[in-house]
Amino acid sequence: MPRLIRVLLAAICATCAGSLPAIGEPVPIDNASFENDVLADGTFLFGANGWTCTGDAGCLNPTVVNYYGGNAVEGNNLGFVQRNPGGLPAGVLAQVLRANLQPETRYTFTMAIGNRLDSPLMGFKYRVQLFAGGELCAQAINAVEPKKGYFLTFTMKYESPRADDRIGRPLEIRIIAEDGQMNLDFVRLDSTPIQICKSDFNRDGSVDDFDLFDLFTALFLNDPLADWNRDGAIDDFDLFDFLNAFVIGEC
DSSP, X not given: OOXXXXXXXXHHHHHXXXXXXXXXXXXXXXXXXXXXXXXXXXXXXXXXXXXXXXSSEEEEOOOTTTSTTSOOSSSSOEEEEEEOTTSSSOOEXXXXXXXXXXXXXXXXXXXXXXXOTTXXXXXXXXXXXXXXXXXXXXXXXXXXXXXXXXXXXXXXXXXXXXXXXXXXXXXXXXXEEEEEEXXXXXXXXEEEEOOOOTTOTTOSSOOSHHHHHHHHHHHHHTOGGXXXXXXXXXXXXXXXXXXXXXXXXXX
């Protein structure tokens, strides 16, 4: 490899290594702690403002009968989903968010999950799902199970690909009861761009001639990945912009 190219590649790698860490951005969730409905202590409501509730689902204001200390994790209320054989259909809390799935982004979904002291139902099983445009991105089943009367923090992560039919489509979260009753509070979704070097076109961890060759191939095939500058068009500007970044060592 010519010395000039080696020097340029070294500069590119140094630029990538020196990048500042990405900071997560919260994705807005309506009524994330179920406080929009005013409830007296010890009462509940089928449905929850800002959420699409189906079956046995809604919000409640807990007391010491339900949890040690008698409090929600944040504010006064909790959400609930329940599946009681012979009762209402299985509860689902769902919300289509005001954000679209972004490429090469790490999503972190967290919430507090509670297990009631006084639940007459023996089971405790639930499913948490993240969708984009109605297509499943990630799900977890019974990832944490707190002891009765307590809460635990649930976390689910998803890393979006560079190109996918789901990119640019609305995000949606769903919490589904599989068995018994599950309570939830303090629902959060954060997004963090995955730190990559854009000049590493083929994502093999190296910036080299193969990235240029693979970009030429993608352009020839009119592959969506060839839209390197993400302006919505596959054209010569993608090649020009890539070569500029490649030469100056931009990641």
